[in-house]
Amino acid sequence: MWIYEHKDWPNFNWDEKLIGTKLANIRYKQGQLIGKMKSLGFDLEAEANFNILTADVIKTSAIEGEKLNEDEVRSSIARRLGIKQDNYITASRDVEGIVEITLDATQNFSKKLTAERLFNWHAALFPTGRSGMHKIIVGDLRKEASGDMQVVSGAIGNEKVHFQAPHASKLEEEVKQFLKWFNNTRLNIDPVIKAGIAHLWFVTIHPFEDGNGRISRAISDMALSRADGTSSRFYSISSQIESQRKDYYNQLEKQQRSNTNITKWINWFLECLDGAISASEVTLSNVLYKAQLWSKINCKPINQRQSLIINRMTEDSFEGYMNTSKYAKIAKCSNDTALRDILELLERDIFIKNSAGGRSTSYRLPKNDEL
Secondary structure, eight states, rough: OGGGGEHHHHEEEOOHHHHHHHHHHHHHHHHHHHHHTTOOHHHHOOOOHHHHHHHHHHHHTTTTTTOOOOOHHHHHOOOOOOTTOOSOOOOOHHHHHHHHHHHHHHHHHTTTOOOHHHHHHHHHOOOOOOEEEEEOOSSSOOOOOGOOOOESSSTSSSSSEEEEOOOOGGHHHHHHHHHHHHHHHHHHHHHHHHHHHHHHHHHHOOOSSOOOHHHHHHHHHHHHHHHSSSSSSOOOOOHHHHHHHHHHHHHHHHHHHHHHHHHHHHHHHHHHHHHHHHHHHHHHHHHHHHHHHHHHHTSSOOOOHHHHHHHHHHTOOOOBOOOHHHHHHTTOOOHHHHHHHHHHHHHTTTEOSOOOOOGGGGGGGGOGGGO
């Protein structure tokens, strides 16, 4: 039996004693983190929120095997939030769609989640009406004509069914029941637990032909924003799930084949959330480092090319070190101009020359203790 075939579906239950201590610890860490972020001041708080949202958008798509262009994601989020960027670039419709969903879920977390809102999210995910090469129903529930909704793996003729969703004829009622529960503010359920249940519940009913995972994670983010009481995101559950992707799918499959006692799923979700909050400390450190670095730089103005390069080098996606040819390519200037810029930054100790010389000459930014 699948979980939704049990007579007590969807009356979930869990062991409060087994998760109580873990939940209390997470709520404490959430409070500490939000307090730290709020103490940074408006600009640094906005920078932290921007970085987390970028990671969230990229990772929720990566879980589904889709790799988004980080520069497009950053540009799209920055434009929508009114954050100044050195170089805005045009984002693809796919990027714009998932950014729009993420921001609507987190910025407008207090608004009701309705069927129309879900349909709008789904339409934003698939602006061409296709998933890859396949035409799908967009902005509406899947239909009986599309057949059984199964999650399978393995070679043709040797497939393994991980999960089969409820029949299409039941979806309207299933979605109605889910939305009524999600929007009920009188339930005696901790908002963090509610985020975990909502994630599992929506994935289970799988109302759309595609995109159910990304939308379920947006719903989780919405519930977590309610739990935090702020539209700013300071940790990314999708980033943590992506780092545990195999275990994530294993946990979902185990629960689909079990009953409505979801203690194990809630326990796993809390552990994942705990990891996400711990990982956010890295984001906080990076934001503080950038603030110190720019405080040093702003003592004397630098040119636009130098500013572009330094911003690029402080991005998480930047790999390796800087050299003259890489500088010239990124800044779109000649090698001679690049070298002059680099020498100026070296003189001000904004660039540090690495030990290797000759053609291997490269440069890095100063570390925390070198600022």
